[in-house]
Amino acid sequence: DAKTTQPPSMDCAEGRAANLPCNHSTISGNEYVYWYRQIHSQGPQYIIHGLKNNETNEMASLIITEDRKSSTLILPHATLRDTAVYYCIVRPRNNAGNMLTFGGGTRLMVKP
Amino acid sequence: ETGVTQTPRHLVMGMTNKKSLKCEQHLGHNAMYWYKQSAKKPLELMFVYNFKEQTENNSVPSRFSPECPNSSHLFLHLHTLQPEDSALYLCASSQEVAGGYYGYTFGSGTRLTVV
Numbered sequence: 001d002a003k004t005t006q007p008p009s010m011d012c013a014e015g016r017a018a019n020l021p022c023n024h025s026t027i028s029g030n031e032y033v034y035w036y037r038q039i040h041s042q043g044p045q046y047i048i049h050g051l052k053n054n055e056t057n058e059m060a061s062l063i064i065t066e067d068r069k070s071s072t073l074i075l076p077h078a079t080l081r082d083t084a085v086y087y088c089i090v091r092p093r094n095n096a097g098n099m100l101t102f103g104g105g106t107r108l109m110v111k112p
Numbered sequence: 113e114t115g116v117t118q119t120p121r122h123l124v125m126g127m128t129n130k131k132s133l134k135c136e137q138h139l140g141h142n143a144m145y146w147y148k149q150s151a152k153k154p155l156e157l158m159f160v161y162n163f164k165e166q167t168e169n170n171s172v173p174s175r176f177s178p179e180c181p182n183s184s185h186l187f188l189h190l191h192t193l194q195p196e197d198s199a200l201y202l203c204a205s206s207q208e209v210a211g212g213y214y215g216y217t218f219g220s221g222t223r224l225t226v227v
Contacts, residue, residue, distance in 0.1 A: 041200065041220075041221065041223065042220050043203075043204070043218025043221055044155070044202075044216075044218050045218070046215075046216065099145070099157055099160060100157075100204075100206075101155075101157060102154045102155040104154055105154070
């Protein structure tokens with residue numbers, strides 16, 4: 001997997017948008033950007049993924065730069081329940097033996 | 113409930129005990145995984161099973177012994193553990209299709225404390 005770099009921690013006010021950056025400057029053409037989050041003492045939860053177009057679902061939006069070297073996960077209206085560690089992972093969508101591996105992630109603290 | 117169920121949620125065991133962690137998935141997936149998450153460390157992949165066959169063992173000590181009797185169940189047998197083995201053990205499953213792995217889903221984990 002290509003290496004990703006994320007800030008270790010961020011704060012966000014409740015009700016505001018949380019913008020979580022991720023750098024993946026060595027990403028390959030066939031690698032997707034995946035985001036997972038892990039709420040304290042639970043297993044990681046899939047959020048969203050994308051290749052080069054921006055993506056949106058009921059949980060979040062994913063903005064990928066045109067050169068694909070970085071991306072931003074946006075939680076449009078953060079709630080206290082969004083406090084978690086957010087992991088940005090790049091991996092090929094079709095690659096036998098390519099397992100999901102995690103880095104340190106960003107610890108997001110949503111404050112009242 | 114994610115469709116991947118782990119039991120027990122919490123386990124305290126002595127260094128001479130033998131215990132087993134259980135994972136069951138109800139998603140029809142054909143690949144299952146054990147991950148370890150120690151305090152303040154990233155998740156570490158331990159074992160991978162694909163169609164009940166172990167395909168990866170990331171240099172895990174032999175005091176951890178996985179078992180996959182069928183594609184829905186995965187066990188992690190523990191014996192003579194050390195205090196540094198205390199961690200959150202997570203099970204995950206996914207669907208292998210044409211060489212790709214899709215739909216990773218994690219259980220809630222077993223919090224293991226070795227005393």
